[in-house]
Amino acid sequence: MNRDxxxxxxxxxxxxxxxxxxxxxxxxxxxxxxxxxxxxxxxxIKTHTEFGYDIYDIPNGENIVCLFKxxxxxxxxxxxxxxxxxxxxxxxxxxxxxxxxRSIAELEYQAQVAEWVGADVVNIHxxxxxxxxxKALSRFASNLNRLSDRVRTRLTLENDDTTYTPSDLxxxxxxxxxxxxxxxxxxxxxxxxxxxEEATTKAIETWNREPMFHISSPRQGWSGPKPRQxxxxxxxxxxxxxxxxLKLTVEVEAKAKEFAVLKLQNQILSxxxx
Numbered sequence: 001m002n003r004d005x006x007x008x009x010x011x012x013x014x015x016x017x018x019x020x021x022x023x024x025x026x027x028x029x030x031x032x033x034x035x036x037x038x039x040x041x042x043x044x045i046k047t048h049t050e051f052g053y054d055i056y057d058i059p060n061g062e063n064i065v066c067l068f069k070x071x072x073x074x075x076x077x078x079x080x081x082x083x084x085x086x087x088x089x090x091x092x093x094x095x096x097x098x099x100x101x102r103s104i105a106e107l108e109y110q111a112q113v114a115e116w117v118g119a120d121v122v123n124i125h126x127x128x129x130x131x132x133x134x135k136a137l138s139r140f141a142s143n144l145n146r147l148s149d150r151v152r153t154r155l156t157l158e159n160d161d162t163t164y165t166p167s168d169l170x171x172x173x174x175x176x177x178x179x180x181x182x183x184x185x186x187x188x189x190x191x192x193x194x195x196x197e198e199a200t201t202k203a204i205e206t207w208n209r210e211p212m213f214h215i216s217s218p219r220q221g222w223s224g225p226k227p228r229q230x231x232x233x234x235x236x237x238x239x240x241x242x243x244x245x246l247k248l249t250v251e252v253e254a255k256a257k258e259f260a261v262l263k264l265q266n267q268i269l270s271x272x273x274x
Contacts, residue, residue, distance in 0.1 A: 006051065010044065011059040017042045018067040021117070025071055029078040033261055035212075035249050036075075038084050038119065040110060047105040055112075065116055072118035081249050083121035083212065084110045093127040093140035104146055111151040121212055122154040123181050126164035126172075133164070137172050144176060156181045158214065161228045165192035166199040170206070179207045183214035184240065185253070189228050197242055204246070211246075215239060215264075216253040232256040234264045236271060244272055 001009065021038060028036050045051050055061045075082055090103040110122050130136045144152065157173055158181040159166045166180065166187060173180045182203035184196055194202070204211045217235040218227040232255040243250065254260035 007053065007058045010053060011061070011064070014043050014055070014058065014064050015060055015067070018064050018071070022067065022071050022074065025075050025078070025080055025082075027258070028080050029074075031258070031262060032265070033258065034079060035081045035083065035251055037251060038082055038113065038117065040084055040086050040106075042113060043109065046109045047102065049102075068113065068116035072116060075118055081121075081210075081212075082114075082117050082119040083123060083251070084114055084119055085123045086110055088125070090124050091127040092124065092143050093130075093136045095130060095139070100143055100146075104143075107151045107155070108148060111148065111154055114154050115150055120154055120209060121156050121179075121181070122151065123156045123158055123212075125158050125160045126169055129163045133168060137164075137168070141172060141176055156212070158183050159186050159190075161186040161189040163190075165190055166203065167192040167194055170202055173206045177208075179203075179209075179211065181212050181214060183216075183253075185214065185216040185218075185230075185238070188222075196240060200240070200242065200246075204248075210249055212249040212251060213243070214251050214253050230255060233260045236264070236267045239264065239268065241272060244268070 017039075021042065024036060028034070043055065046053065055065060058064075071082075086106055090106050091099055092103050094100050094103070107122060107124070113119070114122055126137065127140060128136060147155065156179045157169050159169055160183070166182060169180055172178065180203040182199055184200075187196055187199055200213075203213070215234060215238065217231040217233065217238045218224060219229040219231045220226060230253055234252060234254055252261045252264060
C-alpha cells in the first residue's frame with residue numbers, strides 16, 4: 001500500500017481498537033472485574049522502523065486519543081485498573097545496542113498509551129541472563145536513565161520462569177525503585193531460596209501504590225511434562241489463601257480470559273469466604 005492508504009487503514013484499526021477497549025472496560029464494570037490488561041499492539045506497528053507513525057499523523061488521530069482519554073475517565077469512575085505488558089522482544093539488558101534502542105522505543109510508545117488511558121503499570125521481564133546475571137542486571141540498571149519519566153513512573157519488573165527469580169530481581173527493584181510484579185506461577189516453576197509467602201511480602205514492600213501480582217495454573221498440572229504452560233482456568237488450590245487479606249490487584253493469566261476470572265471470583269467467594 002502507498003503511505004497515504006496505509007495511514008488510513010491504520011487509522012481505522014486504531015479507532016476500532018480504542019472503541020473495543022471502551023467496550024471491554026464496560027464489560028469489566030458490569031461484571032465486577034477490577035483490572036484490565038491492554039493489548040500491547042493496540043496501536044499496531046507503532047514503533048516499526050520503516051512503517052511506524054505518530055498518532056497525530058494518521059487520520060482521526062486526535063479523535064483516537066480523545067477516545068483513549070474517555071477510557072481513562074470511565075475506568076477511573078468505575079475503579080478499573082489498567083495495565084500494559086510489552087511483548088517479549090522488549091529486552092532492556094540486551095548486549096545488542098539496537099535491541100535496547102528498539103525496546104526503549106516500544107516502552108515509550110506504551111507509556112504514552114498508558115498516560116492516555118490512565119494505566120499505572122507497564123510491566124516487563126528482566127530479560128536474558130547472557131551467562132552472567134549480575135552483569136546483565138547491571139546493564140539493565142544503566143539503561144534506565146534513557147527512559148522518560150513517563151515510562152519510569154509506570155515501569156515494573158516481573159520474575160519469570162526460566163531466568164530471573166524474585167531473589168534475583170528484588171535488589172534491583174529496591175535500588176532503582178521499580179515495583180516487583182510477583183508472578184507466583186513463575187516462582188513455583190523456577191524457585192529460589194525464599195518461599196512464596198515471603199516473596200509476597202518482599203514484593204509488596206517494593207510498591208508505592210497497590211501491588212499487582214499474577215496468578216496462573218499449569219495446563220497439565222504440576223506433575224505434567226510442561227508446568228510452565230498456562231491452563232484455560234485457575235485451579236483454586238493454586239490461589240494462595242494468604243493473599244485474601246491483602247490489598248492487591250491480581251491479574252489472572254489464563255487462556256479462557258474473562259471466563260477464568262469470573263469462575264475464580266465465584267470459587268473464592270464460595271470457598272474462602274463462606
